[in-house]
Amino acid sequence: MKAKEILGEDPEIVLADKRYDLISTILATSLVRGAKKWTLTDMLDKVFIHKTLGIPVFIALFWAMFRFAYDASAPFMEIIGLFFEKLAEASAGIPNEILASLIGDGIFGGLGFILTFIPPIFFLFLGISILEDSGYLARAAFIMDKIMFKLGLHGRSFIPMLLGFGCNVPAMMATRSIEGEKDRLITLLVNPFISCGARLPVYVLIAGAFFGSMAPTAVWSMYLLGIVVAILLALLLRKTILRGEPAPFIMELPLYKAPTFHGSVIHMWERGVQFLKKAGTYLLAGAIILWFLSTFPWGAEVELSYTGQIGHALAPIFSPLGFDWRIVASLVFALLAKEIAVEALGIIYAVEGVSAIEGALVASYNPVIGYTLMAFTLLYIPCVATIGTMKKESGSWKWTIFQLVLTLVLAYVVGLIITGIGAILGYA
Amino acid sequence: MVYTVALIGNPNVGKSVIFNNLVPGARQHVGNWPGKTVEKKEGKCVHKGTELKIVDLPGTYSLTARAVDELIARNYIVEEKPDVVVHIIDASNIERNLYLTFLLLELEANIVIALNMFDVAKEKGYKIDVKKLSKQLGVPIVPTVATTKEGMKKLNDEIVYAAQKKGLVKVKPVITYGEKIEDLIQSIVDIIKDGMLAQKYPPRWLAIKLLEKDEDILEKIKGNRYQRELMEVLS
Amino acid sequence: MEIPLAVLPVGAKGKITRIRGGRGLVRRLSDMGFTRDAEVTVVCSHASHNPGHGGPLIVEVKDSRIVFGRGIAVKIMVQEVDN
Numbered sequence: 064m065k066a067k068e069i070l071g072e073d074p075e076i077v078l079a080d081k082r083y084d085l086i087s088t089i090l091a092t093s094l095v096r097g098a099k100k101w102t103l104t105d106m107l108d109k110v111f112i113h114k115t116l117g118i119p120v121f122i123a124l125f126w127a128m129f130r131f132a133y134d135a136s137a138p139f140m141e142i143i144g145l146f147f148e149k150l151a152e153a154s155a156g157i158p159n160e161i162l163a164s165l166i167g168d169g170i171f172g173g174l175g176f177i178l179t180f181i182p183p184i185f186f187l188f189l190g191i192s193i194l195e196d197s198g199y200l201a202r203a204a205f206i207m208d209k210i211m212f213k214l215g216l217h218g219r220s221f222i223p224m225l226l227g228f229g230c231n232v233p234a235m236m237a238t239r240s241i242e243g244e245k246d247r248l249i250t251l252l253v254n255p256f257i258s259c260g261a262r263l264p265v266y267v268l269i270a271g272a273f274f275g276s277m278a279p280t281a282v283w284s285m286y287l288l289g290i291v292v293a294i295l296l297a298l299l300l301r302k303t304i305l306r307g308e309p310a311p312f313i314m315e316l317p318l319y320k321a322p323t324f325h326g327s328v329i330h331m332w333e334r335g336v337q338f339l340k341k342a343g344t345y346l347l348a349g350a351i352i353l354w355f356l357s358t359f360p361w362g363a364e365v366e367l368s369y370t371g372q373i374g375h376a377l378a379p380i381f382s383p384l385g386f387d388w389r390i391v392a393s394l395v396f397a398l399l400a401k402e403i404a405v406e407a408l409g410i411i412y413a414v415e416g417v418s419a420i421e422g423a424l425v426a427s428y429n430p431v432i433g434y435t436l437m438a439f440t441l442l443y444i445p446c447v448a449t450i451g452t453m454k455k456e457s458g459s460w461k462w463t464i465f466q467l468v469l470t471l472v473l474a475y476v477v478g479l480i481i482t483g484i485g486a487i488l489g490y491a
Numbered sequence: 492m493v494y495t496v497a498l499i500g501n502p503n504v505g506k507s508v509i510f511n512n513l514v515p516g517a518r519q520h521v522g523n524w525p526g527k528t529v530e531k532k533e534g535k536c537v538h539k540g541t542e543l544k545i546v547d548l549p550g551t552y553s554l555t556a557r558a559v560d561e562l563i564a565r566n567y568i569v570e571e572k573p574d575v576v577v578h579i580i581d582a583s584n585i586e587r588n589l590y591l592t593f594l595l596l597e598l599e600a601n602i603v604i605a606l607n608m609f610d611v612a613k614e615k616g617y618k619i620d621v622k623k624l625s626k627q628l629g630v631p632i633v634p635t636v637a638t639t640k641e642g643m644k645k646l647n648d649e650i651v652y653a654a655q656k657k658g659l660v661k662v663k664p665v666i667t668y669g670e671k672i673e674d675l676i677q678s679i680v681d682i683i684k685d686g687m688l689a690q691k692y693p694p695r696w697l698a699i700k701l702l703e704k705d706e707d708i709l710e711k712i713k714g715n716r717y718q719r720e721l722m723e724v725l726s
Numbered sequence: 727m728e729i730p731l732a733v734l735p736v737g738a739k740g741k742i743t744r745i746r747g748g749r750g751l752v753r754r755l756s757d758m759g760f761t762r763d764a765e766v767t768v769v770c771s772h773a774s775h776n777p778g779h780g781g782p783l784i785v786e787v788k789d790s791r792i793v794f795g796r797g798i799a800v801k802i803m804v805q806e807v808d809n
Contacts, residue, residue, distance in 0.1 A: 066675055066702060066725055074675070074702040075749070079756040081668045083764070086589045093624040094585060096789075097616015104791075105769075112770055112784070205793045208782050212795065218782075239529065242558060311798050313754060316784060316791040317503040318583070318611065323638055329511055337521060455523075553757035557750065586788040587759040704749075 104198075104319045111199065117206045124199070125225060128190035132229065133260075136182035143182065147175025161361065169354025170347070177346055177400045183260055185335045187229035191222075192330035196322035201314060208312050214294050215301030217246040218312040224250070224293070227257030228286075231449045232338050234259075235456050245305045249297050251457055252466055255445040256293040256473075258286050261401040265440045268405050272421035273433040281434065285441050292442065292473065342448035349399040349447045357396070357410070365411050370395055384439070384478040385432035394439070400446045431485030435478045443474035493535075493542045494654035495571070499564055499595070500579035501588055502550040505607045508637040509579055510534075510547045513647070524563050538647040541654075546573065552587075554594045556707035568600050569692055574654040576600040577646070582612035582619060582634070592628065596666055599693045601657045602630040603649045609634040609642070628666075675702060679724060682717050701725060729806065731766060732783065732799035739767045740804030747801045755802070759788035766804060 070077045110116055151171040157163035194200045200222060208218030216224075219241045226234035234254050241247040266285050270278035301307075356369040365371050366388070374392030381391055389411045396407035409415055412423040424433065444467055445453070454463045496513075500506045510519075514534030524531045532547040548567060549560035556562055568576060578595055580588040585606075595602055604625075612619065625632040631649050635642035667673055679698035683689050688697060688711060700708040701721065712718055728743050742764050745752050760766070769791060770784040784793045 065723070069675060070671060074672075075704065076752065076756070076762070077672065078668065078699065078703060079753075080762050081672060082590060082593045083586075083759075083761045085666060085668075086586055086593070089589070089624065089627045090586060093620040093627065095618040097618070108770065108784075201793075205782055205784070208793075208795065218795075311751060311754065311794065312782070313758060313792060313794040313798065315501075315503060315758070316793055320611070326508060326638060329516070330507075332516070333521070553753075555753060555757075557753065584789045587790055590757065590759070 107319050108202065111202045112205065117202075121203055121206055124194070128194065129187070129228065132183050132186035132190050136186045139182035140179045144175070144179045147171050147178065151175065164358055165351070165354060168358065169351055173350035173354055173399070173403070174347060176403065176406055177350070180261060180400070180402060181335075181339070184230045184233070184338065185331060187226070187260075188233060188334045188338075189327060189331040191226060191233075192327040192334070193322045196320070196327050196330065198317045198319045201316045204314060205316070212312070215298050216249065217241055217243060218314070220246060220250040223254060224257055227254050227259060229260050230338075231255050231257065231259050231445060232342055232452045233334055235449070235452045236334070236337065238456060243307075245307055248457065248462065249300050249305055251453060252300065252462070252469070253293040253296045255449055255453075255466065255470060256289045256296065256442060258289040258441055259401070261446065262440055264402045265397070265404045266437050268408075268417060268420060269424065269433045269437050271417070272424040273430040281437065285437055288438060288477075289441055292477070296469075296473075342451065345447045345451045346400065353396060353399050353403075365392070365413070371411075384435050384475070384482055385428065386436070386439075387427070389427070390432075390436060394443065397440065398444060398447060400448065401440060404440060429485075429490050431482060431488075431490040434485075435481045438481055439474045439478050441474075442470060442477055444470050493544050494575065494651070495544045495546060495573040496575045496577060496650055496654070497546045497548050497567060497571075497573040498577050498579060499548045499568075499591070500550060500607075501552055501581065501584075501591060504550070504579045504581040504588070505637045506547065506550055506579045507532075509577075509605060509607065509635070509643075509646075510545065512637055512640055512643050513543075513545050529559055529563055538651055541651050543650065543654075551591070553591065554598070555703075556705050562707065565598070568595070568598055569696070574601060574657050575603055575650050577603050577605055577650060579605045579607050582606045582609045583615050583617065585612075585619070592630075593666060596628070596630075597693075597696050597699055599696065601653055603646070603653050604628070604630055604632040605637075605642070605646050606632050606634045607637050610636045610639075672702075675724070679721065682720050682724070683712075686715060686717060688712065688715070727805065728803045730800045731768070731785070731802040731804050732796050734766075734768045734804065734806065736768050736771055739765055739807040741765055741807050743803045743805055745802055747798075751798070751801065755798075758792055759790065760792075760802060764788065765807065766802070 066074045111120060113120070151167045154163055154167035154171060157166060191200070194203070204218045204221050207221040211218050211221050220238070223234045223237040223241075226237050231254050234257070235251055238247050238250050238254075241250060262285070263282070266282045267278075270281040274281045353370070356373070357365065359369055360367065366375075370392050371388065373395055374388035377391045378386065378388040386394075389408070392411055393404045393407035397404035405417075405420070408424070409420050412420060414420055414423055444450075450463060450467065453466055454460065457463060498506055498510055510532065514536045518536065519532060519534040522531050523529065529549055533545060535542065535544050537543070546567070548564040551558070551561045551564055554561050554565040556565075567573070576595060578592055580592070592602070592604065606619070606621065619634075621632050621634055631653065633642050633646045633649050635646055637643070668676075676695060676698045679701055680689075680694045683697060683701075684694050697708060701712070702725065704725070712721065729740075731740060734740050742760060742762055744762065745755055745760065747755075764787055767786040768783065769786050771782075782793050782795050783799045784791055786792075
């Protein structure tokens with residue numbers, strides 16, 4: 064008495080068909096479909112999914128979104144920066160010197176500096192929420208799917224990759240919509256190579272110091288480098304440890320609808336708060352640890368502090384790249400959040416202000432080292448918040464540590480390559 | 492007395508808007524489903540003096556064992572047995588959305604349907620006889636436009652009402668799948684009905700899952716004394 | 727005559743006869759509304775010159791728009807329906 068024989072075919076198929084049969088029957092008496100259907104959506108899709116226009120429109124939209132995020136957030140960043148500055152000044156009045164330093168420099172100073180970068184992240188979330196709520200994001204994934212497939216990635220990997228240009232933490236959180244485990248893991252592993260917003264101040268500083276009018280090009284080249292490395296790595300992983308075909312890309316395209324301000328803001332808020340909660344604890348802990356390492360032994364100069372000592376200890380490893388203890392120390396600082404490298408260099412050179420730091424850099428290093436440092440900042444260990452997110456999203460220490468090692472090794476290797484090319488070009 | 496209310500529906504149906512309508516932001520709590528990396532959103536609210544705990548299940552098209560999301564949603568319903576399951580449907584896309592409804596009916600969940608995006612359906616020129624649909628499915632249906640909060644009050648009322656009458660009235664399956672399939676289902680139910688699994692899960696649902704060769708359920712019957720008898724019918 | 731959905735031109739309608747694929751794919755498609763006798767309309771396709779290769783396809787099934795790769799469209803067999 065076998066099921067398949069009785070029914071004539073696989074019971075699963077029969078059941079699915081039966082359900083839809085019944086649904087049709089029920090709807091026949093309770094639903095009357097109108098003639099008007101997808102007109103607005105069709106018109107919009109003619110442009111958005113146009114064979115040749117589709118990609119340029121998409122690039123334009125995303126460029127606009129990033130612009131919006133950074134421009135709109137600028138005043139907020141100022142306010143937050145000022146707020147923490149005032150708090151830091153106020154805490155100088157605390158009687159216990161060490162406590163005053165902990166709270167003033169460590170918490171308000173260090174953490175405050177990082178928190179000034181929250182507005183762009185929130186606005187980025189807002190931009191993404193608007194694109195998502197309107198229905199456009201699904202079209203974007205559709206347009207990019209063909210390319211993604213050739214890269215061994217899933218069509219849905221595309222949105223996390225894109226978000227990575229703002230911040231890797233929400234980007235990695237966005238991999239949840241990817242179904243295949245392997246696809247998801249690959250997307251998570253390569254995401255940190257997408258140059259996030261935090262690295263930009265570092266590039267701008269270094270490029271500004273060394274490359275004059277070529278500075279914007281140098282900065283752009285970092286973005287390109289990140290993308291290339293991410294793609295190559297994804298292909299490599301797909302062919303080696305995470306073998307297999309990407310999971311079938313099947314996605315629903317919702318009707319376009321005007322995103323409500325209210326709805327998108329809620330979306331943004333949810334994601335932003337999640338980000339703060341996840342990253343927040345790591346950032347606070349990291350800020351305190353870093354403060355400790357750089358302030359103790361108490362009263363010592365930066366060079367003799369623990370951070371300086373670590374810098375000196377590790378410097379030999381990095382000398383092939385031309386990095387001295389100062390750079391190494393600032394890279395240690397930047398583990399907390401990559402934008403900290405800027406401030407760290409200021410502290411280490413005991414100067415304040417961007418042009419002063421630039422001056423110090425030019426005085427101590429040549430352009431090749433500068434470029435190597437930019438590339439190293441791009442590629443090496445992700446910031447603490449990203450590491451925490453990787454652990455959360457991958458659910459495993461194994462892959463998180465793998466990513467740590469991978470990024471460090473890649474950064475070093477690429478650094479060597481750049482140094483080598485520089486040597487050929489005549490820089491020692 | 493706190494009633495648990497689970498929200499479920501396809502992606503893009505406005506489930507999160509409804510969740511936000513039911514639970515103010517401050518009372519929302521985001522965490523993870525135990526042992527999984529899938530996000531879990533829940534919150535508490537009060538409606539007409541009744542306290543409700545709302546759990547937002549992952550948006551899914553189906554409830555197979557194949558995807559983590561779907562398994563989480565299904566396990567929550569069948570093991571935690573929430574007092575009410577609010578199934579949010581996109582009114583402009585009813586046909587496919589109802590597939591999930593059928594699966595929920597098989598799970599014998601205490602369903603209230605929120606027929607959301609009712610405005611979009613209207614714009615599409617759809618005319619829906621809500622009363623008739625409700626009768627045919629055997630569950631209450633509330634048309635809603637979550638973005639303008641239209642229908643939310645009625646939805647809240649229906650949720651509380653459904654929670655209060657749960658278990659008082661034994662629900663008979665309104666949906667049946669035709670003689671051949673029903674006979675098969677019955678013969679499987681007869682085999683498993685005295686076993687432990689049938690005490691924990693609805694027997695009819697188990698039978699359907701077994702017919703579908705559901706990986707999770709097949710795993711669960713391994714080693715059971717009726718396994719051999721079952722496999723003869725199934726394969 | 728049974729043909730793969732992939733070769734249906736834009737605007738054409740087909741009735742699904744069967745899906746050639748593993749259980750995973752069949753289930754997945756069925757969840758999205760692609761079952762036997764379901765009517766599918768091709769909305770958009772970045773067709774290139776060889777059917778079976780080229781970009782993804784957008785189809786309409788049961789009131790919703792679904793997009794998938796050509797690799798899948800080749801496995802969905804339909805019978806063309808006159809409008």
